[in-house]
Amino acid sequence: MKVIAAMSGGVDSAVAAARVAEAGHEVIGVHLALSSNPQKYRSGARGCCTIEDSHDARRAADIIGIPFYIWDMAEEFHEGVVQNFLSEYSAGNTPNPCLRCNEKIKFEAVLKRARAMGYDAVATGHYAKRVDSESGPMLFRADDMSKDQSYVLAVLSQDQLAGALFPLGDTVKSDIRKEAEARGFALAQKPDSHDICFVPSGDNAGWLRDRLGSEVGEIVDEAGAVLGLHKGAYTYTVGQRRGLGLTIPAENGRARYVLRVEPIPNRVVVGSREDLAITDISGADVKWCGPVAPIGEHRGLAQVRAHGAALPCTYQWDGQRLSATLDVPLFGLAPGQALVIYEAERAVASATIDWTK
Amino acid sequence: MLPEAFEVFAREAATVGNASSLHGAGRRARKVVEESREKLATAVGAKPQEIIFTASGTEANNLAVKGMFWHTQRKNPQRRAICSTPIEHHAILDPLEWLEREQHASLYLAAVDESGVTSEENVAEIFSEHGDEISFATVMHSNNEVGAVQPVAEIAAIAREYQIPFHTDAVQSFGKVSLHFAELGVDAMTISGHKIGGPLGVAALVAKKNLGLTPLLHGGGQERDVRSGTLHTPAIAAFATAAEISQQRLASNHAHIRALREMLITGITQSVPDVSVNGGAHTLPGIAHFTFVGAEGDALLLLLDAQGVQCSTGSACSAGIAQPSHVLLAMGRAPKVARSSIRFSIGPTTTEGDINRAISVIGEVATRARAAGVK
Numbered sequence: 001m002k003v004i005a006a007m008s009g010g011v012d013s014a015v016a017a018a019r020v021a022e023a024g025h026e027v028i029g030v031h032l033a034l035s036s037n038p039q040k041y042r043s044g045a046r047g048c049c050t051i052e053d054s055h056d057a058r059r060a061a062d063i064i065g066i067p068f069y070i071w072d073m074a075e076e077f078h079e080g081v082v083q084n085f086l087s088e089y090s091a092g093n094t095p096n097p098c099l100r101c102n103e104k105i106k107f108e109a110v111l112k113r114a115r116a117m118g119y120d121a122v123a124t125g126h127y128a129k130r131v132d133s134e135s136g137p138m139l140f141r142a143d144d145m146s147k148d149q150s151y152v153l154a155v156l157s158q159d160q161l162a163g164a165l166f167p168l169g170d171t172v173k174s175d176i177r178k179e180a181e182a183r184g185f186a187l188a189q190k191p192d193s194h195d196i197c198f199v200p201s202g203d204n205a206g207w208l209r210d211r212l213g214s215e216v217g218e219i220v221d222e223a224g225a226v227l228g229l230h231k232g233a234y235t236y237t238v239g240q241r242r243g244l245g246l247t248i249p250a251e252n253g254r255a256r257y258v259l260r261v262e263p264i265p266n267r268v269v270v271g272s273r274e275d276l277a278i279t280d281i282s283g284a285d286v287k288w289c290g291p292v293a294p295i296g297e298h299r300g301l302a303q304v305r306a307h308g309a310a311l312p313c314t315y316q317w318d319g320q321r322l323s324a325t326l327d328v329p330l331f332g333l334a335p336g337q338a339l340v341i342y343e344a345e346r347a348v349a350s351a352t353i354d355w356t357k
Numbered sequence: 358m359l360p361e362a363f364e365v366f367a368r369e370a371a372t373v374g375n376a377s378s379l380h381g382a383g384r385r386a387r388k389v390v391e392e393s394r395e396k397l398a399t400a401v402g403a404k405p406q407e408i409i410f411t412a413s414g415t416e417a418n419n420l421a422v423k424g425m426f427w428h429t430q431r432k433n434p435q436r437r438a439i440c441s442t443p444i445e446h447h448a449i450l451d452p453l454e455w456l457e458r459e460q461h462a463s464l465y466l467a468a469v470d471e472s473g474v475t476s477e478e479n480v481a482e483i484f485s486e487h488g489d490e491i492s493f494a495t496v497m498h499s500n501n502e503v504g505a506v507q508p509v510a511e512i513a514a515i516a517r518e519y520q521i522p523f524h525t526d527a528v529q530s531f532g533k534v535s536l537h538f539a540e541l542g543v544d545a546m547t548i549s550g551h552k553i554g555g556p557l558g559v560a561a562l563v564a565k566k567n568l569g570l571t572p573l574l575h576g577g578g579q580e581r582d583v584r585s586g587t588l589h590t591p592a593i594a595a596f597a598t599a600a601e602i603s604q605q606r607l608a609s610n611h612a613h614i615r616a617l618r619e620m621l622i623t624g625i626t627q628s629v630p631d632v633s634v635n636g637g638a639h640t641l642p643g644i645a646h647f648t649f650v651g652a653e654g655d656a657l658l659l660l661l662d663a664q665g666v667q668c669s670t671g672s673a674c675s676a677g678i679a680q681p682s683h684v685l686l687a688m689g690r691a692p693k694v695a696r697s698s699i700r701f702s703i704g705p706t707t708t709e710g711d712i713n714r715a716i717s718v719i720g721e722v723a724t725r726a727r728a729a730g731v732k
Contacts, residue, residue, distance in 0.1 A: 033678045069655065069658075069659055072655075072679065074678075075732065113656075116725065116728035117656060117659070117725050117729045118660075
């Protein structure tokens with residue numbers, strides 16, 4: 001096979017590229033330049049798109065012995081991921097940019113370009129497994145559950161999955177570091193990247209305020225009584241308890257949580273933990289990362305956060321929307337997050353949550 | 358490196374001696390440096406005293422640009438303007454922009470036509486409008502991307518009329534077309550070793566003795582008190598050898614390279630009928646520059662590379678991202694068209710087999726690159 005190995009400059013993608021090359025495929029390493037104005041050096045464990053990272057990726061490609069190029073995907077990334085992130089937040093939703101990046105950049109723009117140029121697949125350092133079956137490729141959780149990234153890959157279609165290689169799915173992270181060390185990669189001990197790569201400071205709220213403004217609004221209870229003020233509703237997330245700065249204590253003296261974020265009229269609604277309980281979740285924009293389930297009800301597991309628990313549920317597919325009824329309620333769920341349905345270890349489908357009860 | 362140059366390089370690299378030392382080994386090294394200086398001066402039509410060795414073409418260009426600007430500034434502070442062209446190499450453009458940004462220089466860039474050539478009229482216009490403000494002028498001898506040869510002798514004549522010091526970056530021309538410092542009539546000229554089959558890491562600024570230059574590097578003052586730094590004797594000796602050989606072989610190399618260029622252009626235009634060839638009638642023999650509308654230059658490069666054929670796109674930014682060439686933009690091409698362009702370089706060691714290889718794969722490469730699209 002002819003394979004494009006996407007190399008971020010981190011440990012995982014370097015080992016992934018090495019494994020694909022070693023398996024005898026014709027591999028070229030590609031570093032995606034996602035920022036039109038990259039920082040020169042990494043600061044701390046955040047971000048992945050500095051010039052230093054592209055240098056690290058190049059050095060790993062040298063050691064593997066594969067050609068290495070940089071592809072400019074800054075425009076696509078800005079439109080498909082950063083703008084989407086901003087518009088979702090300004091609509092009161094909590095988006096997951098990693099998931100969008102997989103959907104729009106790595107396995108869309110990059111895979112499309114790779115295929116047009118005669119390449120068969122894009123290999124990444126994601127922790128997940130692709131298993132091929134008679135009904136096409138299917139997505140499974142990685143063996144290392146603490147690193148499993150199937151949640152952010154469940155937006156891929158079967159066609160995208162057919163062009164994806166995840167060479168790390170069968171290995172735990174600590175072994176990947178050892179392997180990187182053994183292969184002589186200088187980046188073997190590089191810290192894992194956390195947070196959002198285009199918010200290098202890690203200050204998500206500050207980053208949003210810089211771009212969406214910090215208009216003061218009210219924090220109210222369900223009855224509409226004003227309890228305090230905020231500087232930009234979108235910096236709050238459903239389920240959040242800390243940092244509300246409420247001046248009037250609750251009558252029962254119990255903690256209050258964000259129940260809803262209402263961009264119009266720039267209001268944050270708070271209430272008790274019980275008010276956060278959710279058993280029914282529904283979403284649109286459904287993606288099947290394996291065979292499409294028959295219309296009707298099925299048993300499965302629902303996951304609503306990248307590293308959240310898989311919750312037993314009954315899920316319904318009506319041909320347009322994907323919904324789940326949880327066996328046990330969940331506390332705090334922000335719209336905009338992805339609902340991913342699993343059957344045991346297999347990721348079945350994903351949807352963008354737009355309704356909860 | 359040419360085998361003859363490598364032999365000299367290896368011999369000198371194995372010998373002890375700092376050309377600035379007064380003992381026997383030092384005197385021996387000094388002799389090698391001075392013989393090389395004379396050899397290089399002959400090859401380039403200059404006097405030995407006019408050769409200032411540097412460690413790179415970039416350094417020589419920086420010395421010319423900043424050195425001339427600072428020198429005239431000290432004597433004549435109102436001369437803050439610089440005349441150049443928008444198609445210079447970054448080793449000229451970047452120091453010019455640095456002077457503009459940091460030292461309040463004003464830049465006047467003479468436009469180029471669609472084949473990448475400026476005219477003496479364009480430069481004369483700038484001289485006549487801003488003559489009193491101009492510190493110096495610099496115009497490249499030939500462009501490194503599209504190969505367009507510039508009317509440098511004509512511009513030099515006008516610069517003399519206006520008494521404006523005039524430098525030319527001749528890195529790309531040296532060894533490819535005939536180049537004679539004295540006949541050209543410029544005040545300073547940059548040449549570099551690795552472009553003529555010499556080693557990397559050695560170059561020279563050829564500068565008239567009366568040209569005022571403020572040094573960039575201070576130290577031992579080894580080169581005319583204008584350039585400090587221990588002289589790299591092996592590289593200098595190999596540079597001079599390569600220069601001598603390239604002059605001897607200029608005519609035969611020229612014919613060989615010109616023929617291969619024609620062969621490549623014919624072959625590629627036959628395989629990909631809608632390709633366009635950039636650069637006008639008067640170009641360097643060893644550069645063939647094409648635009649494949651609808652394909653990204655970096656996709657063409659990647660696919661050709663995989664077939665063992667090496668080409669270049671414009672330069673990359675510090676992040677390694679291919680940028681639309683500033684040269685093509687200055688020639689009036691749209692950014693999209695500029696991004697769709699690649700350059701093949703042909704040298705004395707290129708064979709007909711190499712050219713045939715490129716021609717045989719270009720059709721499929723262009724089709725695939727076009728399928729991948731252009732932004």
